[in-house]
Structure formats: structure tokens, C-alpha cells
Amino acid sequence: MVGSPVLFVAIPLLAAFLIPLMGMIWKEFVRIIPGLVLAYMLVLSVSLIIYIQSHGTIVEVISGWGPPVGINLVFSPFSGALTTLMTFLGLLVWLYSHKFKRNVDYEPAKKYFILLMLMVTGSVGMVLTGDLFNMFVFIEIVSISGYGLTSFFVRRDSAEAAFKFLLMGAFASSFLLIGIMIIYTQLGTLNMAEIAQRMPQMDYHMKVFSLIFILVAIGVEAETFPLNGWAPDVYTQAPGPISAAMSGIVVKAAVYANIRIIYTMYDLQGAYEYLLIIGLITFIVAETAALKQERLKRMLAYSSIGQMGLAMIAFGIGTKEGVYAALFLMFSHAIIKSLLFFSGSYLVYNKTSKYIKHVNGMGKYLPITAFLFTLGAFAIIGLPPFMGFWSKLALLSAAADSNLVILVAVILVVSIVEAVYYLRVVNRIFFFKKRANTKPEKPTINAMIAMLSLAAIVLVIGFYPDLVTGLIERAADDLMDKGRYIGEILSKN
Amino acid sequence: MKKYIVLGLLAVLGYYLMSIFLLVDFGLPHFAHGVKDVYLSSSKNILKVSNAVTAIVVNFRGFDTLGEVTVLFLSATAMSGILYKKRHDIGERSILFPASSIIRSGAKMLFPSITLLGIYVFIHGHLSPGGGFQGGTIIATGFLLMLLTYQNYSVSHNRLVWVESVAGMLFVIIGLAGYFMKGSFLENVLPVGELNDLFSGGVIGIIYVLVGFKVAAELIGIIYTILHEKG
Numbered sequence: 001m002v003g004s005p006v007l008f009v010a011i012p013l014l015a016a017f018l019i020p021l022m023g024m025i026w027k028e029f030v031r032i033i034p035g036l037v038l039a040y041m042l043v044l045s046v047s048l049i050i051y052i053q054s055h056g057t058i059v060e061v062i063s064g065w066g067p068p069v070g071i072n073l074v075f076s077p078f079s080g081a082l083t084t085l086m087t088f089l090g091l092l093v094w095l096y097s098h099k100f101k102r103n104v105d106y107e108p109a110k111k112y113f114i115l116l117m118l119m120v121t122g123s124v125g126m127v128l129t130g131d132l133f134n135m136f137v138f139i140e141i142v143s144i145s146g147y148g149l150t151s152f153f154v155r156r157d158s159a160e161a162a163f164k165f166l167l168m169g170a171f172a173s174s175f176l177l178i179g180i181m182i183i184y185t186q187l188g189t190l191n192m193a194e195i196a197q198r199m200p201q202m203d204y205h206m207k208v209f210s211l212i213f214i215l216v217a218i219g220v221e222a223e224t225f226p227l228n229g230w231a232p233d234v235y236t237q238a239p240g241p242i243s244a245a246m247s248g249i250v251v252k253a254a255v256y257a258n259i260r261i262i263y264t265m266y267d268l269q270g271a272y273e274y275l276l277i278i279g280l281i282t283f284i285v286a287e288t289a290a291l292k293q294e295r296l297k298r299m300l301a302y303s304s305i306g307q308m309g310l311a312m313i314a315f316g317i318g319t320k321e322g323v324y325a326a327l328f329l330m331f332s333h334a335i336i337k338s339l340l341f342f343s344g345s346y347l348v349y350n351k352t353s354k355y356i357k358h359v360n361g362m363g364k365y366l367p368i369t370a371f372l373f374t375l376g377a378f379a380i381i382g383l384p385p386f387m388g389f390w391s392k393l394a395l396l397s398a399a400a401d402s403n404l405v406i407l408v409a410v411i412l413v414v415s416i417v418e419a420v421y422y423l424r425v426v427n428r429i430f431f432f433k434k435r436a437n438t439k440p441e442k443p444t445i446n447a448m449i450a451m452l453s454l455a456a457i458v459l460v461i462g463f464y465p466d467l468v469t470g471l472i473e474r475a476a477d478d479l480m481d482k483g484r485y486i487g488e489i490l491s492k493n
Numbered sequence: 494m495k496k497y498i499v500l501g502l503l504a505v506l507g508y509y510l511m512s513i514f515l516l517v518d519f520g521l522p523h524f525a526h527g528v529k530d531v532y533l534s535s536s537k538n539i540l541k542v543s544n545a546v547t548a549i550v551v552n553f554r555g556f557d558t559l560g561e562v563t564v565l566f567l568s569a570t571a572m573s574g575i576l577y578k579k580r581h582d583i584g585e586r587s588i589l590f591p592a593s594s595i596i597r598s599g600a601k602m603l604f605p606s607i608t609l610l611g612i613y614v615f616i617h618g619h620l621s622p623g624g625g626f627q628g629g630t631i632i633a634t635g636f637l638l639m640l641l642t643y644q645n646y647s648v649s650h651n652r653l654v655w656v657e658s659v660a661g662m663l664f665v666i667i668g669l670a671g672y673f674m675k676g677s678f679l680e681n682v683l684p685v686g687e688l689n690d691l692f693s694g695g696v697i698g699i700i701y702v703l704v705g706f707k708v709a710a711e712l713i714g715i716i717y718t719i720l721h722e723k724g
Binding site for chain 1: 509510513516517519526527528529531532535552553554555556557559560561563564566567568570571572573574575651654655657658659661662665666668669671672675676677678679680681
């Protein structure tokens, strides 16, 4: 074996503690080491994905105590695919911000890169862990780095956004802890596989209460409808790459947690319908809210919330096709929305207010960036031949297979709203005159490489979706097969 | 009106929370059958650690503790990032009035014993109640006392960074040693010794000492940053 899942956590933590010391030797180390670590994590996850195709799921025991006594990490086709996606995006976010933060002092730069690296690590940990309390710890790591990064530009608005996020996050953490505690008092274990196995023994009331607490808590991170008040503020105020990392990495991890809990741990009737309804509300509310936004990043934030609602709808359909569509949507949204955030932050670079009207006429001054933004906009609307088309098609056909015709209609109608607000921005970029007081900023080479590689993926997957469908299909199989998950982990004992 | 709605909602939430907790049979014999029996018996018989809480925190769930240490590290990092000022911008320590001579001589006398107590608590974390987090916090309160009492008392920032980083790295390195020597991260690689000895429990005692140093350094750093914030 080439490595083990535990290195996804151990190596970044070692590096995070090392960075302050290395920074004393040569200041560039604080920028370079996180990139090396993220690249290593990407290589590791790709090689592990190849390894598990022939050898089956890896269950990594920690501290020498097999499940359910100790903590374990699970690298299955599902968690592995998400890990690869997250580490890849993490590497690109690092690449994008490597030079972008050049004009920043040494101390804030050090903080920025440590927090960024640990945010990716925490998200990967959330996906890999097979232990409920361990997931709580990783959620804490992710949210605390999120608060710190949101207030990176020390300004009044960003402090407000970070504080809002902090309040919601602290609330969510205590709710999650209460939910975990209820489960522990009833079943005496924290291992997710054992909880899943023994869930039928649990008292019905306890089951419902604990699920409500956990869903509220994770719903905050996963941006589900009534709990996502923090998201637009945070996305607007955080640095551009961090908005991309939030929507591409953190939210994906939270949705994973949501799904793992509903699909694997609980056996409650009606949980799928909950996902379907809450996803539908999130989708409709967010997309209509995006329509009347005046700031570019705020619009992208609402669009990101809406896309997550779409993924929840797909999970809520509950069939294998639904899960497949949901995973495909998560994958394509992570790539496309990062591209949009990356290019969008350059289009409104020099203005702190980031109004949509500042993109007027940028097509002439920043042709490549503007083109990449347009590509991303077309892809996320779901126009063929881009990647977003295939994922939306998968969702619609999954809904149609389950005879949810009204759902298909609603999704299509709301997609028109989506098309309207994206095309409006594209129209402004190319067909409006540049405003006198906006100054275009050329992207750095690193940022250009990051954006171009994302755009290449959007196009290549658009033409050859078969490159990823196999992987996603295996991941969907893995998620649906609850018995095998329990068996694989508990047989490690 | 809004206030009453919020209060009403909170009351409903509180009612349901209470009714759940009344349903839990705290203290009854069948309460939480599960992993707890393994924890209790193996911490005494296999790990030779007399404080079962420490055995759970550092060994069975040591991975969580590593995560918690990281959470503290992140909070300290994020906070100093937010409160960061350029060098020439650092303000005076915000103390309203100077300490009286009673406090000054008292602080001088108390400081060594507070530090000693802190060190005692984290070295004996596997034998008696307490441990790295508690010991580190006690040491930090000693420094808080000194910083509040003496206007010109200062702590070297670089030294704090060194202590913090080296302690954190050694924690991960001990974990990796377990991974490479025994095949599982954070597994005990040292002989466990006799129950109730100071040198018992293998790496558990060492990890808790490291956690103590790290927590102390981080909390002192946080206190120092807050005290120097320009008001």
C-alpha cells in the first residue's frame, strides 16, 4: 500500500505546527509548505483511489483499538472520491492565492496559509472519519478556520460576517454535541457503523430528537434553507479564494455528513422526504434571492446555496439514480463554482463593494478572465456541452424515473431564473461600456493556471462525461449499500 | 412582539430538551452499555493507567485530542491574525491603574507555586485527576497574574512559538512512530510499566506533558495578544 488515510490528517497537522518555525528561517516557506502538503494529499488520495479499486475499502484503525472501541477512518469509493475532489480544489485554491497574497504582510500571510491548509484537512477528516464524535472535532476545525479566514481583511463588514458565522457555528456545535450525547446515552457507542447496526434498538423519541439536533447542526454548515443566513455575508466578505474553498470544499463535506447520517446511521421513515422538501425550498428561495442581488459575490453565494439545495433534492429522491445525480451535481458544482469565484473576484478586483455593475465592459480589458467566467456561467446553468449539463440531466432523469413530474417542472422553471441572472452578468461583461472609475487588474500567472485547469475540466468532462461517471457510480453504489459499510468496519475488530 | 415570539420559541425548545433528558435513565445499571466497559477494564489491565479518563482522552480517543489541540492552535492563530497590528502600532498594555505593592509582592510569591502546581497537574495526568489541558491552563493563569501586575513584564513571542510548535510536532511524531512501528497511528510504542508508577502508561504520560506545554504556550499567547490590543 502506498500510504494510509491517517496521513491525510497527520501530515498537514505536522506541517501546520512546523510552519511557524520554518517561517523564522525563510519567509517563503509559509507559502510553499502548504502547497507541498496539499499536493501530497492529492497524490495520496489518487493513489489510494486506484488501490481500493482492486483491494476494496480501507478501514484504518487508530491507536490500535479496532472499531467500535477506537476511532477509525474509512476510505471507501464514496469518501475517497470526495477526498480527491477536495484535495484537488484545495491545491488549486492554494495555487490561486499563492501570489495573490503577495502584497500582504508576513504575519497575516502565515495565518492565511495555515488556516487554509487546516480547513481543507478538516473537511477531508469529516469525510474520512467513521466516528461521530471525531466528525464533531473536524467540524470544529473547519468552522474555526472559517471564522478566521472570513475576517482576513480586518474591516467592519468582514468582522460582522465572521461574527455572524461564529454565532451560528457555535450554536450548531452545541446542538451537534447534544445530538451525539443523546445517541451515546442510548447506544453506548460513537462508531457510526455500530450506531447504524444498533439503531433499531433505540427508542423512537430519542431517535427523532437526536436526528433533529444533528440535522440542525449540520444544516448550518451545509447551507440548508432556514440556517444559511451566514453564507451570503461570509461569501461576500471573505477573500475570493476562500469563498471558492467554502463552496467547493467545506459545504461538500457538510453535505456528506448530512447524507452519511441520514442514509447510513438512521432508519427513520420520512427522512428522504425531509431532504426532498428542504432541498426544494432551499433551491427555490436561494435562486429567487440571487436574482435581485447587486453584488457579484453575493449572487454567487446564493447560487451556491441553490445548487446545494439541488443536490439535497437529488439525495432525497432516494433511488440509486438520485444518489448518482447528487454526487455528479456536487462534483460539477465544486469545479464550476470555484471557477466562477476565481474569475469573478478578478472581474471586481479593485472595489471593496464588489457590485455587479463593476464588471461592465471587462470583456475588453480582461478577455481571458471574462471568457472563463462566461464558460462557468454557461456550465452552471446547464447548457450543453458543458459539465453542468450532464449533472442536471442526471438529476432530471432520476426525478422522472421516480415519477416526480412536478419536481422536474419546478427544477426547469427555476433554472430559467438561474439563467436570467447569470446571463445578465455576462451581458454586462461584454456589451456594456466600462465604468470610468473601475480599474481592471490582470490575474497573476498562478491564478491563470488555476482557472484554466478548472475550465479545462469543465470542457473535457462536458465532452467525455464517461471519464468520471464510473467513479461516481461506484461511489453511489457504496453509499446505497449500508450493510456492506457496517460489515466492512465492524469486521475489522 | 418579536421578543415574545423568540421567548415562546425558546420555551418550546427548552421544554422538549428537558423532556428528552428526563427520558434518559442516568445512573441506572443498564445505562450506556457499550464501549465503556472495554475502556474501564483495558485502561487498568492493558494500558496500566490508573486515571481512566486520561486513558480515554489520550489513547482510545487520542485522535480527537489531537484534533482538540489543533482547534486551540487554530483559535490562537485566527485571533492573533484578527488582532494583528503592524510592529510600530502595538499599543501600551491596557491596565487602568498600577498594582499596589501588596499585589506585586504577592504575585512574585505566588507565581512559582502556580507554575509548579500546573507542572504537577500535567505530569501526573495519568495518575490523578487533571492533565495537559488543565495543567496548561493553570500555568497560563500564573502568567496572566504577572502580566496584570507588572506593566513591564513581557514574554518572548518567539519562545512561545517555539514551545508551541515543538510540542505540537512531537505529538504528531509520537503518533507517526506508532504508525510506523506498530501499524496504527498513536498506538503505544513504549513499555507500559506498572500501574500507579510515574512512568506508566507508555506514551500517554508523555503526550499529556506535551499537551500541557502546548496549551500553556497558546493561552499565554492569547492573553498577551489581548492585553496588547490597542483600545
